[in-house]
Amino acid sequence: MNHHARSGPFLPGFTGQSGHDLLGIYLNDHLAGATAGTERAHHLAVACRGSEIGDTMGPIAAEIGEDRRTLLEIMRKLEVPIRRYKVYAGRLGERAGRLKSNGSLVRRSPLSTLLELELLHIGVEGKICGWHALRQLADRDDRLDPEQLDRLLERAASQLRTIEDLRRRQVLDTFPET
Numbered sequence: 001m002n003h004h005a006r007s008g009p010f011l012p013g014f015t016g017q018s019g020h021d022l023l024g025i026y027l028n029d030h031l032a033g034a035t036a037g038t039e040r041a042h043h044l045a046v047a048c049r050g051s052e053i054g055d056t057m058g059p060i061a062a063e064i065g066e067d068r069r070t071l072l073e074i075m076r077k078l079e080v081p082i083r084r085y086k087v088y089a090g091r092l093g094e095r096a097g098r099l100k101s102n103g104s105l106v107r108r109s110p111l112s113t114l115l116e117l118e119l120l121h122i123g124v125e126g127k128i129c130g131w132h133a134l135r136q137l138a139d140r141d142d143r144l145d146p147e148q149l150d151r152l153l154e155r156a157a158s159q160l161r162t163i164e165d166l167r168r169r170q171v172l173d174t175f176p177e178t
Helices: 019-047 052-077 084-097 110-138 146-174
Strands: none
Touching: 019 052, 019 110, 052 110, 052 146, 110 146
8 A cells, every 4th residue: 555645636735644644643633632531531520429420420431541542552553653742732621621611619510510521522422433434444454453443433322322311411400490
């Protein structure tokens, strides 16, 4: 396979990077998102400990962390170097996101929980896109395990359903009198 051949239209400003280079950028961007998602899921599970959300998010946070580790393993198999600055940016971005205004200075607002569930929802949707892309590549790259990627897609879909269910219930708890 020629990594330097272009397919598709010429893009202005495109440097002609190889497919492997572009895959590296793509997977490192997903790693940054996975880092932020892992931190956000653990934060939400701890912040809501003792509630239905905390009890439900604990196992999901563990799965999201496992998914991140799996992504790192896949990157190693594909010989994609890990760009630490993107990992740090994901971690920093997640922590900066905790500084948002939530209408309460002293204790946790129900709005914080709702917004965090929505961020996790978006993050899991992004993860699904990444797994789909890798699954498509698995048809032509034997370093990728199609069955593993199918399992990851199923688990991410389950995570998405659970997070969406929690999010819908949190909407009613956050805005009870509208």
